[in-house]
Amino acid sequence: MNLIKSKKRVSDHGEVFTPPWLVEKMLDLVKGETERIDARFLEPACGSGNFLVPVLQRKLAAVELKFGKSDFEKRHYSLLALMCTYGVELLPDNIAECRTNLLEILVDYMKIDESDDLYKAASYVLSQNLVHGDAMTMRAQAGQPISFAEWGYLGKGKYQRRDFRFDVLTGSSAFSAEDSLFAHLGKHEIFLPIKIYSPMSMRDLAGAFVGDAPGGV
Numbered sequence: 001m002n003l004i005k006s007k008k009r010v011s012d013h014g015e016v017f018t019p020p021w022l023v024e025k026m027l028d029l030v031k032g033e034t035e036r037i038d039a040r041f042l043e044p045a046c047g048s049g050n051f052l053v054p055v056l057q058r059k060l061a062a063v064e065l066k067f068g069k070s071d072f073e074k075r076h077y078s079l080l081a082l083m084c085t086y087g088v089e090l091l092p093d094n095i096a097e098c099r100t101n102l103l104e105i106l107v108d109y110m111k112i113d114e115s116d117d118l119y120k121a122a123s124y125v126l127s128q129n130l131v132h133g134d135a136m137t138m139r140a141q142a143g144q145p146i147s148f149a150e151w152g153y154l155g156k157g158k159y160q161r162r163d164f165r166f167d168v169l170t171g172s173s174a175f176s177a178e179d180s181l182f183a184h185l186g187k188h189e190i191f192l193p194i195k196i197y198s199p200m201s202m203r204d205l206a207g208a209f210v211g212d213a214p215g216g217v
């Protein structure tokens with residue numbers, strides 16, 4: 001496996017990919033979390049998904065164990081697994097590859113094609129969760145602050161979405177430090193969502209998808 005694409009990209013962007021054996025070892029350090037369907041993972045320099053792909057594979061293995069016998073639950077929890085997988089990446093080809101790679105994992109597992117609502121909903125989720133932007137400045141490609149969707153599954157086919165700003169979320173440790181001015185405040189007072197959506201079905205999410213390829217969203 002090639003761990004670099006070009007020497008120029010290594011010197012310009014520090015682009016050296018982590019080999020799969022090392023990724024697996026690192027993920028094993030948080031094995032329980034990787035096998036929890038709704039544990040949220042964010043890779044702030046995700047490349048083409050060397051970490052996010054095996055994270056999703058582990059989550060889908062958990063979906064199979066828990067919900068493999070019910071097609072309805074399997075579809076909805078496999079989408080939830082994807083919803084809990086996040087990334088930021090500076091380079092456009094990498095973020096496009098990352099979205100494609102994650103979608104492929106879901107497609108192979110669920111045996112779906114482009115016409116399926118799950119495929120379209122997953123493409124939409126990937127367009128939201130995998131951000132083309134700069135994790136250092138916490139701004140997306142067009143310059144706006146990065147925000148992330150917190151997805152939850154309410155059951156009976158409905159999902160809840162609330163959006164939070166990345167820069168506010170990363171301030172979490174500073175706010176809760178003992179000597180912080182804000183230490184007396186509960187987290188709910190600081191981490192207010194910037195947007196709350198009405199519950200949505202897979203069909204609603206599929207309808208929000210525009211475009212024909214995850215890289216092109």
Ligand SMILES: C[S@@+](CC[C@H](N)C(=O)[O-])C[C@H]1O[C@@H](n2cnc3c(N)ncnc32)[C@H](O)[C@@H]1O
Nearest residue numbers: 015016017018045046047050089090134135136
């Ligand atoms: C060392 S590679 C690691 C890729 C992947 N995480 C892995 O372990 O295989 C670093 C990646 O971070 C991206 N990158 C560099 N600076 C970044 C920044 N400020 N924000 C987001 N991504 C960045 C590069 O384009 C590259 O894909």
